[in-house]
Amino acid sequence: MESTRQLKYARLLQKxxxxxxxxxxxxxxxxxxxxxxxVRISPDLSVARVYVxxxxxxxxxxxxxxxxxxxxxxxxxxxxxxxxQVRVVPNLEFFIDDSLDYAERIDELLKK
Numbered sequence: 001m002e003s004t005r006q007l008k009y010a011r012l013l014q015k016x017x018x019x020x021x022x023x024x025x026x027x028x029x030x031x032x033x034x035x036x037x038x039v040r041i042s043p044d045l046s047v048a049r050v051y052v053x054x055x056x057x058x059x060x061x062x063x064x065x066x067x068x069x070x071x072x073x074x075x076x077x078x079x080x081x082x083x084x085q086v087r088v089v090p091n092l093e094f095f096i097d098d099s100l101d102y103a104e105r106i107d108e109l110l111k112k
Contacts, residue, residue, distance in 0.1 A: 003043070009086070010039040013048055016081050017092075020074060021052075029066065032057040037097040041090060048090040051097035060096055067094050 002010075014036050021034040033055040040049040052067070054060045067074070071092045079089040 002041070006041045006043065006045070009045055010041045010048070012082060012085065013041070013050070013078070013090070014039045016078055017050060017074070020077055020081075028070070029063060030057065032063055034063075034067075037099070045086075045088060046090050047093060049093050049095060051095050053097050053100060064094060064096055 017039070018036045021029075021036065025032055025034055035053040035055070036050060037053050038051040040051075041047070052064075054063050057063045071094060075089055075092050078092075082089065
C-alpha cells in the first residue's frame, strides 16, 4: 500500500512528465503521442516507475528504447521543473502500459 506522500509525489511526477512529453514529442519522438498513464514511486522516493502509452508509432519497443536512452535528460528537465517542491528527483524507469490493449482484447472476446 502506497503512502499519501508517495501518491502525492507520483501525481506530481505524472503531471510534469506529461507536460515534458507533450512539449518535446514532435521534435524528439517522431510526432508520437506519449501519454503517462501511471507513476509508481518506491517507498524511499528514489525510483519512479513510469508507465507510458504510445500512439501514432509503428514500433513501440523502438520508441521506448529511445525514451530510456534519454531518461537522464528527461530527469534533468524534470528536476529543473520540480526543484522547489521536492528534495530528490527520482531515477526514472520507463515501461509500456498495455492496459488499453488488454481492455480492447477483453471487449473483442466479450463481443464474440
